[in-house]
Amino acid sequence: MVDIRNLIRDNRLRVGDVLPSENALAAQLGISRTVAREALRGLAALRILEVGSGRRARVAGATSETLSAILDHTAYTRQLSVVQIQDVRRTLEMRTVSLAALHRSAEEAQALLQTIEGMMEAVQRDNPHSVMDLDIRFHEIIARASGNPLYSVLVDSFRVITRQTWHIGWRARGSHESRVENIKCHERIATAVIEQDAARAEAAMAEHFDSSFMVLMRAGVS
């Protein structure tokens, strides 16, 4: 098994640096281009490298796509239940919201407010798809505001799987009032983060997840 990661390490490559071409690698390692290429593509699948037609491979930054694909697959093959996934999300986000309250920038505060505003509008227009996108973005903004990129990657990787169950929650929250209340809950989280009140932010996030949990349970999701 050819491991290009050693190459990245040995050459002290940083994010954005380019690697040798497939032919150069093959010659350097004494293997065929086929094998060199496969090794590169393996790391590209992990998003450790960024490859593209005609351009050399580059060392890539952190993204959530890889873990997202794994989560998706793991859930799909029934190795994970919705409740188990929500438990992990809750654990992570109880921390991110607390850190976000401590570290948020002015721009992030602004972004949270805009997202809430957009959600409220979308609910009035009865546009669930738009509400969902903004809902997911809301959580991602908070994760980013935590200042810890690992939380960002982890929370973002739930996006694909959240999109698959989100509509269940929406339908289960049948009434317009119930949906508005859900947005208000997001608003309480945002307000606490903006006012940099970590304890209140955590409490609001707990309320949010507990409420979602109840809704999913009543809808018969396991």
Next chain:
Amino acid sequence: MVDIRNLIRDNRLRVGDVLPSENALAAQLGISRTVAREALRGLAALRILEVGSGRRARVAGATSETLSAILDHTAYTRQLSVVQIQDVRRTLEMRTVSLAALHRSAEEAQALLQTIEGMMEAVQRDNPHSVMDLDIRFHEIIARASGNPLYSVLVDSFRVITRQTWHIGWRARGSHESRVENIKCHERIATAVIEQDAARAEAAMAEHFDSSFMVLMRAGVS
């Protein structure tokens, strides 16, 4: 971009099921074997498929290797600090230890005790490598005992990266007494989990992470 994942979905494949051969896939999708093979290897890199010489590709179960490789790479390219990684570990493990206290089996309780015993012995023999392996295993047992495989995967993913910083903590805990105290701390966690006292287990885990944090800080790790 050829996506074999759709194939897994459309054929309702489950963990352990075999996929068509590279040639069959190529014919089926109207592409060359080269491309079919690359698509398979891409999923193999994510550990979504399990491939092996001479044998057909199989749908794989959840492992921590993928996320582990990503964490390793992300930390290596300086996108993550030790403190940030420890923060995420702490967040996850505060929850796993609580769940473990609630769900632990008799076997898991036994395994925890054995691990502690082994750690104490290894400390007496002044064998840090062995202490480290048991330390890491201790946390993995707790994650497994949580009953949520996603926590297991996440906690296990930190193994590679923990191995790289663990020795700093060991050396920073210069005295024999300090090292024994660290094991005792593990023991308090284990006892609480075995007695199914979730609150005490959380408190002991908090103490453990806070202590490690202080040690690393004093050692000048950022």
Next chain:
DNA sequence: TTGTCCCAGGTTGTATGACAGCTTTTTCCA
């Protein structure tokens, strides 16, 4: 001088054919 266009060379993407080595299946003999 400066900005734009174009082109040549380098690089990746895909296809084909070949063969060694490993695994699974089938066949056949004791």
Next chain:
DNA sequence: TGGAAAAAGCTGTCATACAACCTGGGACAA
């Protein structure tokens, strides 16, 4: 019937070829 040997199937690797694509640099015009 049990087990060994042969056959078939599959993956791993290599070499070659060419299309598609990107990048940098030079020619050219404003």
